[in-house]
Amino acid sequence: MKSALSERRGVKAPEVPRLEKARTKSTREQYVEGILRGDRATLARAITLVESSLEADRELAGVILEDCLPYSGRSLRVGLTGVPGGGKSTLIEALGRLIVEDRDEKVAVLAVDPSSEVSGGSILGDKTRMTVLATSENAFIRPSPTRGSHGGVAQSTREAMLLCEAAGYKNVLVETVGVGQTETAVRGMVDFFLLVTLAGAGDELQGIKRGVMELADAVVVNKADGLNVKAAEKARSEIENALHLFHPAASGWTPRALTCSAQTGNGVRELWDLIEQHAALTHGNGWHSAARAEQQRHWMRQLIEQGLRSHFESNTLVRERMNALEREVVEGKTTAFHAAKTLLYAYLNLK
Numbered sequence: 001m002k003s004a005l006s007e008r009r010g011v012k013a014p015e016v017p018r019l020e021k022a023r024t025k026s027t028r029e030q031y032v033e034g035i036l037r038g039d040r041a042t043l044a045r046a047i048t049l050v051e052s053s054l055e056a057d058r059e060l061a062g063v064i065l066e067d068c069l070p071y072s073g074r075s076l077r078v079g080l081t082g083v084p085g086g087g088k089s090t091l092i093e094a095l096g097r098l099i100v101e102d103r104d105e106k107v108a109v110l111a112v113d114p115s116s117e118v119s120g121g122s123i124l125g126d127k128t129r130m131t132v133l134a135t136s137e138n139a140f141i142r143p144s145p146t147r148g149s150h151g152g153v154a155q156s157t158r159e160a161m162l163l164c165e166a167a168g169y170k171n172v173l174v175e176t177v178g179v180g181q182t183e184t185a186v187r188g189m190v191d192f193f194l195l196v197t198l199a200g201a202g203d204e205l206q207g208i209k210r211g212v213m214e215l216a217d218a219v220v221v222n223k224a225d226g227l228n229v230k231a232a233e234k235a236r237s238e239i240e241n242a243l244h245l246f247h248p249a250a251s252g253w254t255p256r257a258l259t260c261s262a263q264t265g266n267g268v269r270e271l272w273d274l275i276e277q278h279a280a281l282t283h284g285n286g287w288h289s290a291a292r293a294e295q296q297r298h299w300m301r302q303l304i305e306q307g308l309r310s311h312f313e314s315n316t317l318v319r320e321r322m323n324a325l326e327r328e329v330v331e332g333k334t335t336a337f338h339a340a341k342t343l344l345y346a347y348l349n350l351k
Contacts, residue, residue: 028060032067038106038168040140047142050159065159068166073292075108075165076279079186081176081212082196087222091196091262092173093130098272099171100138108140108164109133110157111175140169158189158299187215188295191288192275195219197239199231213239214246217255217278220271224259232259251287253278317346 031049034042049061082088092109099107109130133139142160161172176186187193195216213219219239224232240257249255256274260267282288312318325339 028063028067031060031064035064035068035163035167036071040167043140043163043167044142046163047144047156047160050156050163051144061159065162068163072162072165075161075170075172076192076275077161077172077174077190078192078194078275079174079176079190080194080196081186082222083198086196086198087262088175088196089129091220091222091260091268092175093133094262094265094268095173095272096130096133096139097136098268100133100136102269104138105171106138106140106169107133107171107173108161108167108169109142109173109175110160110164111141111143112157140164140167157186161189188298191282191291192217192278194271194275196222197235198223199228199235213242217249217253218271218274219243219255219257220267221257221259222262224267225261225264229259235259251282251291252285253281312343312347315347317349318343321346 031042031046035046046061046064049057049064052058052061080088080092089111092111096107096109099105130141134141142164144156144160157174161174164172174186174190193216195212195218197219199221221232221235221239224236236257236259243255243257246255258267258271258274260271262268279288282291313322321343325334325342328334329336329339
């Protein structure tokens with residue numbers, strides 16, 4: 001009898017399969033039970049499994065996710081992106097404290113950090129920037145490295161979100177790396193997409209912000225305090241006028257612009273009230289469930305594409321010919337079309 005993991009990988013079972021099967025089952029059940037009772041240490045270890053590049057870890061993570069799936073999907077998912085220096089982490093901590101202290105609800109923060117090119121780990125480490133929230137028993141903060149993933153989110157952000165929901169976190173905040181042309185993938189995995197900006201950020205950022213603003217459910221001008229209050233209000237007014245120029249959202253929601261100060265707390269409550277208003281509207285008109293279903297379909301297709309690319313690049317014939325064909329393309333000896341066709345034919349074992 002083969003172990004569950006051995007059967008999935010198609011490898012020969014070890015000499016003591018019964019012991020391995022019992023250990024695997026026990027480990028799987030321990031993870032799921034720990035997650036469902038809200039144990040943060042177990043949740044953190046499970047997310048480490050889904051982030052792992054080891055096949056055995058990914059196999060175990062897969063069955064854990066399957067078991068946790070029926071308990072997920074009930075949270076309010078909010079994605080935040082913004083200009084550099086916009087105070088996203090400070091704002092997230094302010095929102096998190098509002099949720100925990102005033103709403104008496106649990107909150108999970110999935111903060112996607114740039115990856116170190118040396119270790120592959122997170123560079124910034126948001127727990128060090130959300131010191132107060134990190135001490136709350138009803139908050140879970142997880143910095144995750146991008147590891148080359150595009151779109152401002154880590155490859156495992158969706159899986160981590162499902163595990164947090166199964167652990168009872170009613171609110172999940174996803175902070176992206178930053179704002180730019182590729183920092184919008186988070187929009188396809190959350191219910192509410194927030195752009196955080198500043199007054200006087202400079203015209204050079206307008207082209208970057210425009211693409212994200214078209215996707216945003218709200219834009220908040222942060223650091224509206226002290227001498228910056230008037231400038232922040234002026235920026236808010238200009239942004240709100242710009243939002244009216246975009247096509248109406250299919251959800252029936254009208255994007256808003258507002259100001260806040262994550263440092264003083266002014267406007268933070270109003271911002272969260274706005275997010276809850278959006279949730280009420282989209283649940284009421286059926287858009288929420290339709291959007292979630294579309295996100296799941298898109299996620300499946302992305303996983304298929306990732307799997308096919310990985311399988312293609314690991315193919316022996318492809319690896320043997322890839323470098324030589326790339327050199328020929330660079331040197332102008334063959335076309336990219338011909339090189340790609342040759343590699344695909346090699347992968348498909350065609351002539």
